[in-house]
Amino acid sequence: MPDAPGPATGTVPLQRLNLALQGGGSHGALTWGVLDALLEDGRWQFEGVSGTSAGAMNAVALAHGFAKAAEHYSDPREAHVAGCALARETLSRLWEGVGTLGSLMWGAPLAAANPMLGMMRQWLSPYQTNPLDINPLRRLLEREVDFDLLCSATRRLPAAGGCPRVFVCATNVRTGRGEIFSGPRLSADAVMASACLPLLFKAVEIDGEHYWDGGYSGNPALHPLIYQTETSDILLVQINPIEHRALPDSGPEIMERMNEVTFNASLLAELRAIEFVRRLLAEGKLDARRYKSVRMHRIDGGSALAAFGADSKLRADLAFVRKLFALGRETGQAWLAAHGPDVGVRPSIRIADNA
Numbered sequence: 001m002p003d004a005p006g007p008a009t010g011t012v013p014l015q016r017l018n019l020a021l022q023g024g025g026s027h028g029a030l031t032w033g034v035l036d037a038l039l040e041d042g043r044w045q046f047e048g049v050s051g052t053s054a055g056a057m058n059a060v061a062l063a064h065g066f067a068k069a070a071e072h073y074s075d076p077r078e079a080h081v082a083g084c085a086l087a088r089e090t091l092s093r094l095w096e097g098v099g100t101l102g103s104l105m106w107g108a109p110l111a112a113a114n115p116m117l118g119m120m121r122q123w124l125s126p127y128q129t130n131p132l133d134i135n136p137l138r139r140l141l142e143r144e145v146d147f148d149l150l151c152s153a154t155r156r157l158p159a160a161g162g163c164p165r166v167f168v169c170a171t172n173v174r175t176g177r178g179e180i181f182s183g184p185r186l187s188a189d190a191v192m193a194s195a196c197l198p199l200l201f202k203a204v205e206i207d208g209e210h211y212w213d214g215g216y217s218g219n220p221a222l223h224p225l226i227y228q229t230e231t232s233d234i235l236l237v238q239i240n241p242i243e244h245r246a247l248p249d250s251g252p253e254i255m256e257r258m259n260e261v262t263f264n265a266s267l268l269a270e271l272r273a274i275e276f277v278r279r280l281l282a283e284g285k286l287d288a289r290r291y292k293s294v295r296m297h298r299i300d301g302g303s304a305l306a307a308f309g310a311d312s313k314l315r316a317d318l319a320f321v322r323k324l325f326a327l328g329r330e331t332g333q334a335w336l337a338a339h340g341p342d343v344g345v346r347p348s349i350r351i352a353d354n355a
Contacts, residue, residue: 014080015343016231017044019062019164020220022267022301023053023195023213024239025313026102029321030301031058031237032095033328034335039084041336044343046164048229050221052214055237056168056194057141060186061090064145066163067153083163090144095321097140102316125199133202135192142188151184167224169214170194173203178217178266180224181206215263222270226292233295233343240264241302252311271296275351295347299335301328 021031035058038044046066051059065087066079073079153163168181170193181190193204193211203210214221225234240260248257274294280286281293304327305312312320339348 013043014045015043016047016233017343018225018229018231018234019046019049019051019059020222020225020234020236021049021051021055021058022219022236022238022240023051023055023215023263024305025054026098026316026321027239027301027305027308027313027324028054028058029095029098029324030239030305030328030331031055032091033325033330034237034299034301034332035062035091035328036088036325037329037332037336039088041340042081042084043340045080047231048165048167048225050167050169050225051194052169052218052220053195054239055220056191056214057094058091059166059168060141060145060147060150060191061094062087063150063163063166065090067146067149070153070162071149094140094144095325096318097144098137098316099318099321101136101140102318102321127202135201137195138188138192141191145188147187150186165224165229167221167228168194169218169221170196170204170211171214171217173210173212176217178214178221179209179211180218180221182224182228216266218266218270219263220267222267222274226274226294232292233297235297235299235343236267237299237301238267239301239305241306242268271351278347278351295343295345296351297335297339297342297348299331301331304331 019035021028031054039062046062049059049062051057065085066083068086069079069083073082150163150166166182166186168186168190169178170181170190171177172179181187181194187206189204189206193206194214196202196204196212198212203212205211219240220236222234222236225231240263242264244257244260248254274296277286277291278293281288281291305324342348
C-alpha cells in the first residue's frame with residue numbers, strides 16, 4: 001500500500017468534483033492522462049464518476065483504487081491520498097495492458113492493417129465473424145478491477161474515506177434507451193456492454209436484456225451526477241469533437257462525422273437542460289431547494305485529438321497509447337492551471353457556446 005500522507009499533504013483542502021468521461025475507442029488513453037494529472041494534483045474529491053465505453057473503463061479503474069484504499073485506511077485523509085496513488089496505478093496497468101494487446105494484435109491502425117475490414121462490416125455481422133465473442137479486453141478488465149470490491153464497498157462520501165460512485169451507461173437494444181449501471185449492478189458485463197460496438201461484438205446480455213455501446217444514448221450520461229450526488233461541479237472530459245470545420249467528402253470521413261454527431265447528441269441535450277435550469281434559478285423562477293445549479297467544466301480532448309484522424313480510434317499499440325497519455329497529462333495540467341480555481345465558484349464554460 002502507498003505510504004500514509006505527510007503533514008503538508010494533510011493540510012491541503014479538498015474540493016468536490018464530479019467526473020463525466022466520454023468514450024471514443026483508444027482515444028480514451030487521453031482521458032487516462034487527464035485523470036493522472038488530476039490524481040497527482042490530489043486536491044479533488046470525486047463523489048461521482050459517469051463513464052461510457054472507454055470512459056467507463058477509466059471510471060471503474062479510478063474507483064477501484066479508492067475502494068482498495070478504503071479497505072486499508074480508516075483516516076479519511078490517508079484513504080484519499082492512498083486512493084489517488086492506487087487509482088493512478090490501476091489506470092496505468094489497465095492502459096499499458098491495452099497497449100500490449102494492441103501491439104500484439106495490430107501494431108498499426110486496424111483499418112490499415114486489414115483493408116477488407118470495411119467490406120466485411122457491410123456484409124457480415126459479429127455473429128458470423130466472431131461467433132465465440134472473443135474479446136481479450138474483458139480478461140484484462142477483470143484482472144485489474146475487483147468488481148466485487150466495488151459493489152460491496154460501503155457507500156460513503158469520498159470525504160469520509162469512501163470511493164466514488166460509478167455510473168456506467170449502456171444502450172438497451174430492445175428499447176433504444178440508455179440504462180445506467182451502478183452499485184450492485186456494476187460489473188465487467190456492464191462495462192463491456194457500454195463499450196460494445198454492434199458491428200464488432202455481439203450484444204452483451206445482462207439479466208435477459210441485450211446492450212450495445214452507451215454512446216448511442218449517453219456519452220456520457222450527466223443526469224446521475226445531477227440527481228444522485230450532492231456535488232454541483234462536473235468536469236466533462238470530452239474526446240469526440242462537437243465541431244468539424246472541414247467538410248467530410250470521403251466515405252470513411254462521412255461515416256465518422258455521422259458517428260460523432262450521433263455520439264454527442266444526448267450529451268448536448270443534457271447540457272442544454274443544465275443551462276435552462278441555471279437560467280431559471282438565476283431568474284428566481286425555480287425553487288433552489290429543489291433544483292441544483294450545476295457548474296460545468298470541460299476538457300476539450302476532441303480538439304487535441306483532431307490531428308490524429310478518425311482511424312486512430314482503432315489504433316491501440318503501446319507507443320500510441322503512451323503518446324495519448326502524455327498529451328492527456330499536458331491537457332489536464334493546463335486545465336488545472338487555467339480553471340482549477342473556478343471549481344466551487346463558477347462554471348468555466350459557456351454551455352450556450354457548446355450546445
